[in-house]
Amino acid sequence: MASTVVELLFDPIFRSVSRVYNYSRNVKSLETHMEELSDIKTRVLHSVEEATNNTEVIHDDVEKWFASVDGITEEADRVLKDEDKAENRCFMGLFPNLMTRYRVSTEIESIDEEAVKISLRGKFDRVSYLPARRGIGDRSVKDYEAFESRRQVLDEILEALKDNDVNLVGVYGMPGVGKTTIVKKVAAQVKANRIFDVVVLAVVSKTPDLRKIQGEIADGLGFELKAETISGRAQRLHERLKSETKVLERETTKVLERETKVLVILDDIWERLELDDVGIPSGSDNRGCKILMTSRDRNTLYRGMDTQKLFHLKVLLENEAWNLFENKAGDAIKNLFKNMAGDDIKNLFENKAGDDIENPDLQRVAVEVAKRCAGLPILLVTVASALKKGDLSEWKDALKRLERFDKDEIDSRVYSALELSYTALKGEEIKSVFLLCGQLPPQEISILDLLKFTVGLGFFKRISTLEEARHRLNKLVNDLIASCLLEGGPDGIVKMHDVLHGFAVSVASRDHCLFAPSSGTVLREWPAKDMLEQCSAISLLGCKISGLPEVLNCPKMESFILLNEDPSLKIPDCLFKGTKTLQLMDMTDVQLPTLPSSLQFLEKLQTLCLDYCGLGDIALIGELKMLKVLSLIGSNIVRLPREIGQLTRLQLLDLTDNPTLEIIPPNVLSCLTQLEDLYMENSFLQWGVEGLDDRRNNASLAELKDLPYLSTLYLHITDPMILPKDFFSKKLERFNILIGEGWEWSSKRETSTIMKLKISASIQSEEGIQLLLKRTEDLHLDGLEGVKSVSYELDGQGFPSLKHLHIQNSLEIRYIVDSTMLSPIVAFPFLVSLSLDNLNKLEKICNGQPVAESFSKLRILKVKSCPMLKNLFSLHMERGLLQLEEMTIIDCEIMEVIVAEESGGEADEDEAIKLTQLRTLTLEYLPQFTSVSSNAASISQTRPEPLITDVRSNEIASNTGLRTPMTLFNKKIEFPNLEDLKLSSIKVEKIWQDQPIELSYWFVRLTSLIVEGCRNLKYLFTTSMVESLAQLKRLELCDCEHMEEIIIKKGLGEEENVRGMMLPKLEFLKLKGLPNLTRFCTGHLIQCCFLQQLWIEDCPALKTFISNSLSTDAVANNQFGETNSTLFDEKVAFSNIEELHILGMDNLNMIWHTEFHSDSFCKLKNLWVEKGNKLLNIFPPNMLRRFQNLEHLVVNYCASLEEVFDLRSLMSEKESHAVTASKLKNIYIWNLPKLKKVWNTNPHGILSFQNLHLVSAQNCPSLKSLFPPSVAIGLPQLQELKLYRCGVEEIVAEEEQLGEAPKFVFPKTSSFILWELPKLKSFYPGRHTSEWPVLKKIDVFLCDEVPVFDLEQDQLGIQVQQPLFSIEKDNAMPLPLYHVTPVYLRYHGNPIKLNQFPTTVIPNLEELSLDVKDAVKVCQGQFSADLFHKVRVLGLRCFDDASDEFPFGILHRFQNMEKLVVSNGYLKELFPCQLVDEEEHTFARIRWLELGYLPDLEKIWNQDLRVDQLLQNLETLEVGFCGSLINLGPSASSFGNLTALYVWDCKALKYLVTSSTARSLVQLSVMSVKDCKMVTEIVASNGDEAGNEIIFRKLESLKLDCLASLTSFCSVNFTFRFPCLTEVIVTNCPKMKIFSLGILSTPRLQKVWLSEEKDKGQWKRDLNITIQQLHI
Helix, strand or coil: CHHHHHHHHHHHHHHHHHHHHCHHHHHHHHHHHHHHHHHHHHHHHHHHHHHHHCCCEECHHHHHHHHHHHHHHHHHHHHHHCHHHHCCEECCCCEECHHHHHHHHHHHHHHHHHHHHHHHHCCCCCCEECCCCCCHHHCCCCCCCCCHHHHHHHHHHHHHHHCCCCCEEEEECCCCCCHHHHHHHHHHHHHHCCCCCEEEEEEEECCCCHHHHHHHHHHHHCCCCCCCCHHHHHHHHHHHHHHHCEEEEEECCEEEEEECCEEEEEEEECCCCCHHHHCCCCHHHCCCEEEEEEECCHHHHHHHCCCCEEEECCCCCHHHHHHHHHHHHCHHHHHHHCCCCHHHHHHHHCCCCCCCCCCHHHHHHHHHHHHHHCCCHHHHHHHHHHCCCCCHHHHHHHHHHHHHCCCCCCCHHHHHHHHHHHHCCCCHHHHHHHHHHCCCCCCCEEHHHHHHHHHHHCCCCCCCCHHHHHHHHHHHHHHHHHCCCCECCCCCEEECCHHHHHHHHHHHHHHHCEECCCCCCEECCCCCHHHHHHCCEEEEECCEECCCCCCCCCCCCCEEEEECCCCCCCCCCCCCCCCCCCCEEEEECCEEEECCHHHHHCCCCCEEECCCCEEEECHHHHHCCCCCEEECCCCCCCECCHHHHHCCCCCEEECCCCCCCCECCCCCHHHCCCCCEEECCCCCCCCECCCCCCCCCCCEHHHHHHCCCCCEEEEEECCHHHCCCCCCCCCCCEEEEEECCCCCCCCCCCCCEEEEECCCHHHHCCHHHHHHHHHCCEEEEECCCCCCEHHHHHCCCCCCCCCEEEEEEECCCCEEEECCCCCCCCCCCCCCEEEEEEECCCCEEEECCCCCCCCCCCCEEEEECCCCCCCCEEHHHHHHHCCCCEEEEECCCCCCCCEECCCCCCCCCCCCEECCCCCEEEEEEECCCCCCECCHHHCCCCCCCCCCCCCCCHHHHHHCCCCCCCECCCCCEECCCCCEEEEEEECCCECCCCCCCCHHHHHCCCCEEEEECCCCCCEEEEHHHHCCCCCCCEEEEECCCCCCEEEECCCCCCCCCEEEECCCCCCEEEEECCCCCCECEEEEEEECCCCCEEEEECCCCCCCCEECCCCHHHHHCCCCCHHHHEEECCCEECCCCCEEEEECCCCCCEEECCCCCCCCCCCCCEEEEECCCCCCCCCCHHHHHHHCCCCEEEEECCCCCCEEECCHHHHHHCCCCCCEECCCCEEEEECCCCCCEEECCCCCCCEECCCCCEEEEEEECCCCEEECHHHHHCCCCCCEEEEEEECCCEEECCCHHHCCCCEEECCCCCEEEEECCCCCCECCCCCCEEECCCCCEEEEECCCCCCCEEECCCCCCCCCCCCCEEEECCCCEECCCCCCCCCEEEECCEEEEHHHCCCCCCCCCCEEEEEHHHHHHHHCCCCCHHHHCCCCEEEEEEECCCCCCCCHHHHHHCCCCCEEEEEEECCCEEECCCCCHHHHHHHHCCCEEEEECCCCCCEEECCCCCHHHHCCCCCEEEEECCCCCCCCCCCCCCCCCCCEEEEECCCCCCEEEEHHHHHHCCCCCEEEEECCCCCCEEEECCCCCCCCEEECCCCCEEEEECCCCCCEEECCCCEEECCCCCEEEEECCCCCCCCECCCEECCCCCCEECCCCCCCEECECEHHHHHHHCCC
């Protein structure tokens, strides 16, 4: 016990004393151990450096050890520095400081012990390890651009990889499109998002090396494959991949198994790759391992690799391609385009660029180069990078090389990639088809054309029939599409990418001696003789050819293709003498009144296409005995010659679009015994009737029965009665047959068997018709007679092949399917679309319960004007609804519901119908419609919580105890994927339930909602409902007169106000015709970040868009003063809005509050403000800078508005802000009676309007001036200035502070129009100069206080009245300026005196309109003729004195005039006197004559004055508001070149032209007669005998409107022929009972329209009968 006490007492003392005593030894020990630690650290550091050089990863404990070493070293250094302090002594230096020594020694001992421990831990066996499972996803993706088109594909790939049921995903696309780049981006994305733990990539290539593929995967997994054999390596890799997917994790005492996900990317697969041979787990063996593949061939992935999800990567969109190109081309190109808007660049791409661009040559060439790259990323990048910092010559050279696309001139990577794809095609046939596509226009390659050409060139060996050739061609085209060498398209059209097209031409030129200059090339001379002798094909697509050689000496040529764009091109008669081996000839759009005689030498020609050629005599074709294909599409032939019957080998005859074809001699078609395809779409209709007339001039339908191989027939038979018995047979494989009148041909070719029938009951039961009905895929039925149930009465088998059915205009049909009949069968099992229109007695689509699988494929249903239809389906037809994607119901008077529960039904009332595929639902004009489903029993009748909106809305809550309004949507039918919903004129009170707990998720995909004319709706959404509409992009509410609020609170428990994001993807919002709407919703801050367009119209009670919690009654009654009449305030956040319409808001005081959300409306580009009669301003005075992106401004009918731009509050900012450049381009200020100024002060130093293009002011009587001086001085972009009916006294207001005379320069103004400005006295009242170098149009009318032209001042410089254009007296030259005392002017920047001014001072004036007082000055000869030498259009007005004569003397001063406009005066005759020679020459140049507002004009010219002979070049004649005019010309007048004739409001006119004049109108294409109440006929006889023929050869459009006395087109029995007439509009002609009395031919006319809008038309057999029917 005592010893223990001693130990406890003395041990601490001993340790303390020893630390003081051993201080020096402790220091030495620490220094020694720190040196040892330093040596160990150096050795470890060497090991780390070696490992790093070997790309190995350093172990974490090594990194931590280094940190420990650094830390202890720092501590040792610090304590050793304290050693000096420990040496300090006390008691005058006699004794050491024991306390300091003790403290330091203790610390040293502690550090020393730690140093020893760290040294021991530094003995590492290994400091690093090889990186395992690095994978591609850990590296960044170089050159990836996040374009929208790529983002969409990327997102879809990611979704597929997340799908647990999908293991194999493929991406395919043409070479160079970016497949590798996008899968690398996928790799990075899935690693970043932790979708996969490991991502590895291997390149497969055209010749797969399995060892290399295995090695790349193993490297990605971070292990070494040591096996030698491929199978051994595969086994090892397989084991490793499987082991990667199972990782054990230990957590305390538990062992957890977690699946590690691996993504293997196989890039560039060319053919099937056996995954097992590589060692990649597949099938059920690949849990946790997914495979992403890329290929150029869709079939390789889909068929070869059994890919479950496929994604097509296409070329970049136009704007994306340009952005990529611009980025890679460097700063020079970026700077060139930096000031151009997106629309301007787009115009460059579309060749619409104006003259206002900098360095236009380089800009246009750069755009052309980018276009030639055609969106292909690899080409865009390589070309742009190569041209970086290149000059114009380099760019032009690159463009030419791209056009040629030669192997040696295109980037090798691009060319070799395309060459690989081409050589990989298997077989010469598919390669030949690919190269043939290169000889055709790339954007529209018709498969039918390919068939014509391949047959002619004999591509398919051992195939003799057209049917076999078609099947082979379709297979090859599909393979090319799958290989991404062609692009599929609708209606039998495919496309070829421009780069591939260039490559195909290059290969064909290299390997097959093709001569094919690129489209648009100017072909000045033909290739050398030796090249032509070797040439096998010539393809001229849109080339500009100076002329064809007299003889083409091409003895080896097999193909000649000419797509002409020059109407003057002539085909030499001997052109084809040297091309005797020719097999294919295609000449398109060439005028061939006679065929070249050298055609007879083409003994091997098998395909001849003369499409859209003006053909005359084509009898020579009969000599081409080897011909298999003859195509005469759109060539306006009138007669098919008998010689065509000699073509006994002909397999295809195409006569499409030949409505002028009236004669096919008998027994010609029947001689074509090998014919398989006959196309007569929009062509011959005059079929003869066999046996009825032995002397008939035309072929009969019976001749077609004698063609044993006919399998394709396109035909229109207008008269069903001429159908021969058993006309249709089983041989027809493809047909498009129209029977009856009124049908129109459709360009869509979704199916190969189409029938449109308008026939009687007896004919529809004919065996041949029944035979085709069973095989028809697209069927149209019009005016069906004797049928009550379509399915069983027309086809007892239920139309097993039908895909599209359209039924219209039937008075007897009651059911489409009647399942109550005996032995019901499956009806319409493959029907995709059903359209029912104007079926007056239709009661049900399906009567009774249909057989299962009926309508099971129905995707589109359209029902219109079926007044007896109460519902579409019963619950029994649930299966027929499940595939519906689009449903439209319009104008069904008693329609109540879509799905009805019939009595006695056994359907489960609680089970909802889920229309999972429905995307579009349209309900319009359904006055009795109540709900989508009538089974309301299943709907909860629990009274909803009261809707708390405002005082008035409490009425709704109080009434709920009496009645719960039925909602449009209920729980019986679900629409989980509905995207587009349109409701119009439906008396529904609620669209959805107020508490849509279940309903809300049914509309989560809704993107467009349009509600119109629903008068009973008081609100649209509750807040809980709107929360589910996160995808809504478009919202329109129109003409809902009881609508009070769009979004209301759902009940008492909700927050007081809405705040935050609402409708987060809304882009378009329209509120129109809502007279009781007081607000959009209640809230504190509503954000619609994607809203781009907002339209508010005729909502008079709407004074604030978002209100607070105050009652709507208070707001409506304006109890809170004017502050509550501001539409937008701080509660609205529209950060991306670009377009705003505020129309018909007469009670609105302000659009914007003086303060609103910081980023709202900053992007506004277009603003329309109309009918705001209480608006005092447009923009808040202190917010003008906010709207600097505004480009288009319209202000119209704002009765109280005095100023547009209020700049006064900005004056204080003048010193602290730089000048803000507004982007405003167009200003329209119309009908503003109180407007005094557009700008209320001079904005100099505040705002610049330098981007203005157009300024238009109209009906502003209080406006005294248009521009402040600083605005007028800075308008370099102004193009048009228009002033109509304003009180303007000067266009630019005077400002004394300007000092010296201002100079107004308008370098781009081309149009200057001043109308009815009675107070205008000057352009600018002070001294000034101005320049208008590109002015093209001057139009001044009724500006009596200022002359347009005048001479200069007298010598004293005094001029009483300023002219708009002052003319120097000595030389009579015009000056482009407005001035008072113009001593000096500037022309092109150089000061000159008046008498030195050049002669062409208005060098570009093309259109001049003057009052007669100014015209007289010109007529008097006081002005030089050079002033007007470019004028094409001359307008003369204001002949106020009845004795005025037309000033003929002025005409000869306009040597190039083509259009003459005479208006506003009291002339009785336009040309009453004889003309002198010079005036006659002037008349001969007139192409357009317009006469208007000449109420006393009786004659245009005297009968003795043959003005019509002088007007032989007249192409357009317009006559209007000439109330005394008796005729357009004497009875014998002739107008051989007139193409357009417009006459309106000529009340004394009784007829338009005489019969002799009508015969001269051989070029007339448009005739319009309107508001001529005395006209009784259009063509009147001038003594011709009845029966004579009048042909309007080119008349296409005839419009007759408001002709109260018109009885007919002609009252004499003439024969009228209109071979090209396609449009007849007859409106308000009550006495017109017949068109004409004689023979009438209108082969192309298929409808008479009853309105200008063409929304209503009629057709009954022919034009005469149709006109008769109009008044029945």
